[in-house]
Amino acid sequence: MSLAGTATPAETLESTDPASGAVVGLFPVQDAEAVRAAVDRARTAATAWAALGFDGRRQRLAAYRGHLARRLRELADLVHRENGKPHADALLEITLAVDHLAWAGGHARRVLGPRRVAPGLLAANHAAWLEYQPLGVVGVIGPWNYPVFTPMGSIAYALAAGNAVVFKPSEHTPAVGTWLAEAWRAAVPDAADVLQVVTGLGETGAALCRAGVGKLAFTGSAPTGREVMAACAETLTPVLMELGGKDAMIVADDADVAAAAGAAVWGAMSNAGQTCIGIERVYATAPVYDRFVAEVTERVRGLRPGSDGDAAYGPMTMPGQTDVVRRHVDDAVAAGGRLVAGGTVEGRFVAPTVLLDVPETSAAVREETFGPTLTITRVRDAEEALERTNANPHGLAGAVFSRSRTRAMDLARRMRTGMTSVNSVLTFASVPALPFGGVGESGFGRIHGADGLKEFTRAKAITRQRFGLPVDLMSFGRPATAADALARVVALLHGRHR
Numbered sequence: 001m002s003l004a005g006t007a008t009p010a011e012t013l014e015s016t017d018p019a020s021g022a023v024v025g026l027f028p029v030q031d032a033e034a035v036r037a038a039v040d041r042a043r044t045a046a047t048a049w050a051a052l053g054f055d056g057r058r059q060r061l062a063a064y065r066g067h068l069a070r071r072l073r074e075l076a077d078l079v080h081r082e083n084g085k086p087h088a089d090a091l092l093e094i095t096l097a098v099d100h101l102a103w104a105g106g107h108a109r110r111v112l113g114p115r116r117v118a119p120g121l122l123a124a125n126h127a128a129w130l131e132y133q134p135l136g137v138v139g140v141i142g143p144w145n146y147p148v149f150t151p152m153g154s155i156a157y158a159l160a161a162g163n164a165v166v167f168k169p170s171e172h173t174p175a176v177g178t179w180l181a182e183a184w185r186a187a188v189p190d191a192a193d194v195l196q197v198v199t200g201l202g203e204t205g206a207a208l209c210r211a212g213v214g215k216l217a218f219t220g221s222a223p224t225g226r227e228v229m230a231a232c233a234e235t236l237t238p239v240l241m242e243l244g245g246k247d248a249m250i251v252a253d254d255a256d257v258a259a260a261a262g263a264a265v266w267g268a269m270s271n272a273g274q275t276c277i278g279i280e281r282v283y284a285t286a287p288v289y290d291r292f293v294a295e296v297t298e299r300v301r302g303l304r305p306g307s308d309g310d311a312a313y314g315p316m317t318m319p320g321q322t323d324v325v326r327r328h329v330d331d332a333v334a335a336g337g338r339l340v341a342g343g344t345v346e347g348r349f350v351a352p353t354v355l356l357d358v359p360e361t362s363a364a365v366r367e368e369t370f371g372p373t374l375t376i377t378r379v380r381d382a383e384e385a386l387e388r389t390n391a392n393p394h395g396l397a398g399a400v401f402s403r404s405r406t407r408a409m410d411l412a413r414r415m416r417t418g419m420t421s422v423n424s425v426l427t428f429a430s431v432p433a434l435p436f437g438g439v440g441e442s443g444f445g446r447i448h449g450a451d452g453l454k455e456f457t458r459a460k461a462i463t464r465q466r467f468g469l470p471v472d473l474m475s476f477g478r479p480a481t482a483a484d485a486l487a488r489v490v491a492l493l494h495g496r497h498r
């Protein structure tokens with residue numbers, strides 16, 4: 001991978017394979033001036049991009065997804081080398097991103113296009129129109145854990161809505177970010193500057209917040225999210241915050257315990273647990289608890305981290321993350337938690353770890369661990385499970401396992417999260433029509449689906465007078481009796497409601 005960007009950078013950033021330490025590529029650390037130049041180019045490109053209209057953009061987004069689909073393996077290999085996840089997981093991630101690109105391009109007109117709305121009583125002689133217009137340039141700051149899927153959740157929807165995008169990937173995955181922008185240039189040469197990448201460290205991201213973008217879509221941790229909000233507040237730049245989670249699974253009395261255990265293990269351990277919507281804690285009711293623990297420990301025994309083809313998951317992408325995992329496990333054990341699997345860290349590889357009886361006040365239950373760990377807690381019933389689930393300040397997603405459709409849907413609705421899967425984990429993320437985002441410490445705003453398209457637009461209201469009325473209520477020329485007549489009509493129409 002060669003140096004990206006146009007300016008000659010003062011500094012460079014080296015991206016390495018987390019498993020072997022091999023250099024993946026060298027990238028410029030772009031300063032505020034370079035970021036502003038990229039945003040300026042994007043602003044010019046945005047005008048032409050918006051003028052293409054929904055069909056023109058749909059065709060070009062289709063060309064981009066075709067390009068990605070034809071080079072799926074090449075991109076998956078890069079994701080594997082730079083992020084460390086197994087090839088199969090990288091392929092799955094890119095497939096999801098391609099699916100979202102298809103949905104966003106295909107549905108933008110229906111969701112955002114002009115539509116007539118009822119004008120109401122006072123404007124009965126007017127036509128009323130609503131449409132959703134692009135914001136211009138959207139800045140996207142992304143994390144490293146799903147370096148294709150996560151930023152594409154903002155990029156695809158922002159582009160389909162008619163915006164240009166300047167994307168700052170994590171310093172741990174600049175090669176994947178640069179690949180995505182180069183792929184855009186190759187697939188959509190007549191709108192090459194509509195998707196650009198700027199690489200660097202946190203300061204490059206901070207510069208993007210201050211570069212005059214129409215909106216800043218941030219995905220990352222809550223502490224950085226607060227810094228991004230503070231920087232954006234200086235220029236009243238609106239923000240979208242996709243932050244961390246501490247997702248719980250509720251296993252009810254009537255759950256398919258084997259299925260729940262399989263899903264919990266995948267939800268907790270896949271991608272080495274570095275998944276914002278990963279399952280980190282399980283609340284299993286007393287009648288199923290022992291069986292659930294046995295099923296989970298049995299499955300976990302068959303898992304091994306590594307960077308070979310047979311490994312279940314890869315290394316921790318960020319070196320410092322192993323310290324967080326170690327701290328959470330040690331803290332849980334010191335507080336009386338029982339380690340029934342794993343707990344060991346070798347280099348960047350963390351063994352699949354299962355903890356029981358961990359107090360709710362412990363970091364392993366309160367804070368995002370972002371590692372291949374799972375706490376399992378026995379609860380009286382599903383109501384207690386829900387209460388404990390909702391007591392956490394995070395509120396990204398979660399799962400419910402129950403054979404009763406009514407009960408499961410009721411629990412899912414009352415879970416204080418943006419997303420819930422019933423009898424599976426993470427499924428909502430693969431349904432392009434469903435919005436993705438959290439509540440509380442997990443952030444606000446939505447990507448994906450119709451809400452994700454609207455997130456990158458401003459609603460525009462237009463009225464057009466179709467014919468004049470003999471009496472114009474919004475005129476100084478209205479007769480003195482007009483207001484009385486109006487009062488009589490309102491009383492007639494609405495007065496009977498009590």
Ligand code: NDP
Nearest residue numbers: 142143169170171201202205206220221224242243244276
């Ligand atoms: P960070 O918050 O550390 O970083 C996120 C991004 O912000 C990176 O690109 C980072 O750049 C950049 N950044 C750092 N400092 C600043 C700053 N001052 N101003 C602007 N940008 C800055 O998160 P991680 O990369 O570690 O990602 C993991 C976190 O992301 C977890 O908490 C996870 O739960 C969350 N996440 C949330 C998702 C969701 O959809 N809700 C999805 C995926 C992850 P650099 O890397 O160069 O420092």
